[in-house]
Amino acid sequence: MLKQENKHYKKVVLAYSGGLDTSTIVPWLKENYGDCEVVCFVADVGQERDDLEGIEQKAIASGASKCIVKDLRDDFVKDYVFEMMKTGALYEGEYLLGTAIARPIIAKAMVECALEEGADAIAHGATGKGNDQVRFESAVAALAPELDVIAPWRIWDMQSREELLAYCEAHNVPCKATLKKIYSRDANCLHISTEGGELENTWNAPSENVWVWTTDPEKAPNTPETFELTIKNGLVTEINGKEMTPFDIITQLNEIGARHGVGRIDITENRLVGMKSRGCYETPGGTIIYKAIRAIEQLVLDKATRVFREHLAVEFAQLVYDGRWFTRLREILLAAADNIAKDVNGKVVIKLYKGNIDVIQKDSPNSLFNFDFVTFGADDVYSQADADGFIRLYSLPSRIRAINSKNQK
Structure with a gap:
């Protein structure tokens, strides 16, 4: 039942995954919004192929008029993931924003679908407790404010998995879901996240059932693996001298990294809500x-540019996490990141071993590292006596404060 006055819509585009929630939403929309036409929209951002198999037939069997699957993988990595990587964004110092960075491209593609279909509303299965509701709806507000947004979890009376399963059964909606759902997962070609189960108690260590992509570092190969990456303008462009697309680069590095157990984190984060x-x-x-x-x-x-880039990274991570991709601030921050990245060119050699990533060699044509200046041996480019005056000026405020304090006694 609706908790607000019923509306009538001609056509609604639903962000569809084929899981229990969105399978329930299809008939629920038709029942509560004047038997509206429901178009399911599926964004392929590199999730598991099993998640997409048969999804169109499943959506239609649930009551949708059609199911549109959009391949966004190349654009997702090139225009979102790699652009974010340039900024150095890490949310709360650890999280590489794998879920958050996928939301703007999904929302954009869904809005485009809604406009092409002549829909008057879109719907999503994000809950009222999470970040995604803000990310999706902020994007819609920026891109197509004329579209209404329906968020069933904030409206309907159903509160449990049992109720959703009963609703699907009553409406003859095919669903393979069961009462027991241990984990909540979200995957794309950048990452996979796992929540729920034993993780709801912060004193519980994650079991091996939590980790689905990466090898346990203790069971990873006993022999390290090394390879070379080429970086141009802050973007990885080659692996071992072979130029590749951004999507192919992330895919190959996922395979290599997962084999050696790298990229695992277990964090407790502050949600936007x-x-x-x-x-x-x-x-x-x-x-x-x-x-x-x-x-x-x-x-x-x-040094000064490095400090600024660190501040930029924190600001950009917060922007992505909070769903502010389609804002003027994002354009400004990326412009600054692009300027900084003009000098970020070179090659690195990476060594992976049992969960560790070590950069063992690095070189750049723009390097400010100069052997002639930093050598511990004899040199003829630097006079160590010059440091005396530098230190006296650098410490002058402390010297003046100490003199004043002494004179006041």
Whole structure:
């Protein structure tokens, strides 16, 4: 039942995954909004192929008039993941934003679908407790404010998995879901997240059932693996000298990284809506790319620029997490990141071993590292006596404060 006055819609586009929630939403929309036509929209952002198999037939069997599957994988990595990687964004110091960064491209494609279909509303299965409701609806507000948004979890009376299963059964909706759902997972070609189950108690260590992509580091190969990455303008462009598309790069690095157990984190984060949640994230390829880009930055960024880039990373991570991709601020921050990235060019050699990522070699044509200046041996380019005056000026405020304090006694 609706908790608000009923409306009538001609056509609604639903962000559809084929899971229990969205399978329930299809007949629920038709029942509560004047038998409206429901078009299911599925975004392919590199999730498991099993998640997409038979999804169109399932959507139609649930009562949808059609199911549109859009392949967004290449654009997702090129225009969203790699652009974010340039900024150094890490949410709360650890999370590479695998779920959050997928939401703007999904929302954009869904809005485009709704406009092409002549729909007057879109719907999503995000709950009233999470971040995704804000991310999706903020994107709609920025891209097509004329569209209404229906968020069933904030409206209907159903509160449990049992009620959703009963609703599906009563409406003859095919659903393979069962009463027992141990984990909640979200996957794309950048990462997979796992929540729920034993993770709801922060004192419980994650079991091996939590980790689905990456090898347990203790069981990873006993022999390290090394490879070379080429970075141009803050973007990884080649693996071992072979130029590849961004999607192919992340895919290959995922395979290599997962084999060696890299990219696992277990964090308790602050959600946008105020509560804390615990999640285990696996981001093998993304973690390798992050380390590689930062290694070149160490060579080419002067101290002041490096400090600014760190601030930019924090701001951009918060922007992505909070669903503010389609804002003027995102354009401004990316413009700054692009300017910084002009010098972020070079090659790195990565070594993976039992969960660890080490950058063992790095070089850049723009490197500010100069052997002639930093050598511990004899040199003729630097006078160590010059440091005397520098230190006196650098410490002058402390010297004046100490003199004043002494004179006041």
